[in-house]
Amino acid sequence: MSISLSIIYLIATIAFILGLKKLGHPATAKNGNLIAASGMALAIAATIFIHDLQIPTFIYILIGSALLLGSAIGGWMAVKVKMTKMPELVSLFNGFGGASAALIGLVEFSKNVDDKMQATTIVSGIIIGAITFSGSMIAWGKLNGSIKSVVSIPKYNTINNLFFLAIIAFAVFTVSTGASDQAIIFGLLGAGLVYGILFVLPIGGADMPVVISLLNSLTGIAAAITGILYSNMVMLVGGILVGSAGIILTIAMCKGMNRTLGAVIFGTFGGTDSVAGADKRLGSIKKTNPSDAAIMMNYANSVIIVPGYGLAVAQAQHVIHELEELLTEKGVDVKYAIHPVAGRMPGHMNVLLAESNVDYSLLVEMEDINSHFKNTDVVLVVGANDVVNPAAHNDPSSPIYGMPILDAENAKHIIVNKRTMNAGYAGIENELFYNSKTVMLFGDAKDALTDLVSELKNM
Amino acid sequence: MNGLIQFISDNLQIIYILILAIFVGVEVIKNIPAVLHTPLMSGANALSGVVVIGAILVMLQSDPDDYFSLALGFIGVVLGIINVVGGFAVTGRMLQMFKKKN
Numbered sequence: 001m002s003i004s005l006s007i008i009y010l011i012a013t014i015a016f017i018l019g020l021k022k023l024g025h026p027a028t029a030k031n032g033n034l035i036a037a038s039g040m041a042l043a044i045a046a047t048i049f050i051h052d053l054q055i056p057t058f059i060y061i062l063i064g065s066a067l068l069l070g071s072a073i074g075g076w077m078a079v080k081v082k083m084t085k086m087p088e089l090v091s092l093f094n095g096f097g098g099a100s101a102a103l104i105g106l107v108e109f110s111k112n113v114d115d116k117m118q119a120t121t122i123v124s125g126i127i128i129g130a131i132t133f134s135g136s137m138i139a140w141g142k143l144n145g146s147i148k149s150v151v152s153i154p155k156y157n158t159i160n161n162l163f164f165l166a167i168i169a170f171a172v173f174t175v176s177t178g179a180s181d182q183a184i185i186f187g188l189l190g191a192g193l194v195y196g197i198l199f200v201l202p203i204g205g206a207d208m209p210v211v212i213s214l215l216n217s218l219t220g221i222a223a224a225i226t227g228i229l230y231s232n233m234v235m236l237v238g239g240i241l242v243g244s245a246g247i248i249l250t251i252a253m254c255k256g257m258n259r260t261l262g263a264v265i266f267g268t269f270g271g272t273d274s275v276a277g278a279d280k281r282l283g284s285i286k287k288t289n290p291s292d293a294a295i296m297m298n299y300a301n302s303v304i305i306v307p308g309y310g311l312a313v314a315q316a317q318h319v320i321h322e323l324e325e326l327l328t329e330k331g332v333d334v335k336y337a338i339h340p341v342a343g344r345m346p347g348h349m350n351v352l353l354a355e356s357n358v359d360y361s362l363l364v365e366m367e368d369i370n371s372h373f374k375n376t377d378v379v380l381v382v383g384a385n386d387v388v389n390p391a392a393h394n395d396p397s398s399p400i401y402g403m404p405i406l407d408a409e410n411a412k413h414i415i416v417n418k419r420t421m422n423a424g425y426a427g428i429e430n431e432l433f434y435n436s437k438t439v440m441l442f443g444d445a446k447d448a449l450t451d452l453v454s455e456l457k458n459m
Numbered sequence: 460m461n462g463l464i465q466f467i468s469d470n471l472q473i474i475y476i477l478i479l480a481i482f483v484g485v486e487v488i489k490n491i492p493a494v495l496h497t498p499l500m501s502g503a504n505a506l507s508g509v510v511v512i513g514a515i516l517v518m519l520q521s522d523p524d525d526y527f528s529l530a531l532g533f534i535g536v537v538l539g540i541i542n543v544v545g546g547f548a549v550t551g552r553m554l555q556m557f558k559k560k561n
Binding site: 016017019020021023024025026029030032033034036037040043044047048051053055056058059062063066067069070071073074075077079081082086087089090093094096097099100101104106107108110111117131189212213216219220222223224225227229230231233234235236237238239240241242243244245246247248249252253256314319338340343344345347348350351354355357360365 | 466469470473476477480481482483484485487488489490491492493494495496497498499500501502503504505506507508509510511512513514515516517518519520521523527528529531532533534535536537538539540541542543544545546547548549550551552553554555556557
């Protein structure tokens, strides 16, 4: 490898680390993204142009057109996507990265494999790449609703884990015997693809963000393995950065939902059966209407809004921002309480509210806002359910027991906007709705909030 | 056992880099506010598209008449660069929305 290429790779690697670091702070995040992207562009350009191989022109043309085609598709998808569909898109992109790693392995295996180190990297690259590809596609399908089934075959996890062990044994066998038959490698590829499907299929919708984050981390590892194969430092370091950062992010998400990583992968939360405590008498609910709710908020000193995914589904982000501005004008202190897993992935709610120009300093995280609920006059819960369910504190039989929640129940008054009395994503009853301080404002979030805004304007 | 020692001494440099990079990744991500989890995941996802470099190498090292390698390499480059460009573009789009009003 020429020294100029090595130096450019070194610069790109530094750009990756710096970019990732800056992505972690709101003020520098935009720059961080640019720095990482520039490092990537630099590394790709250098790979194409700096080498001492004799390359026929048509291969350059092929590479160029592949890059143009992929950039056009990726760019188009990135511009087109709705912000509510973000988790799906990340999952899809991630699957493509994994597929790319698997394809590289296929080609390299078809050439001569010299030693065990090479064979190990190729075989593990193919398997991990295949698992991330098919797993990401299933996650994508589950998130956009085209795959609905939660499989419940008895001993599913045992079968799944045995299958995984079989793949490992198969891989070890291939490497140690130095088998070079193409059929074997396609067998490994197929097994990886099947395992990816089996792995993600039984995981419940609520746990899907964790899975995406985990698969993201795996793609990084696949990239790093390919980097070892080519002794390519920028791929190695870039891949490992994503791999380890991805694991940390995955664990952070699990903590937010009070789930262990093991329980997400090997357990079956999904919640299709009726849950303990569901038949407990919870008392009666009180209904309210937009005009009464508006009066409550108009004469409050402080209001905390708890937004959930239902808000985004109803496309009500803009209306809620209007409501917040209107109340602020009237001298009410308004804040948003953001649960770590509000939305469909951690931080998703922040993105959705930012899209409708909400000042991010008004978005307060759970740990910081929980102590303020007891001094708050009105909490407005819109399209959120499980993240305000007191069962997490006081019902040990509840599946969400122990999950950190927003303590909305401590406020003086609670207004809950929901479409119906249906249970939330986890399929559990919510006693907050039956609290004597709670009133229910039924209806589509957008319609209900629009009514609230017009009532407030008339006051 | 001898095999293992041989393996370690052959690949010592890579093992060093591997371990240090793991720690850098962990340290860089630690204590990130939940506000940024989604853009961060998307940015890291774009970064994992670095695998596209491998796909480019596959194409560069193929014999001109090795259509199997060229075809798979081509698809690999397309998929990898979708991951890179799409990932960075969508992260940028998200971050564009985070602004502080005065």
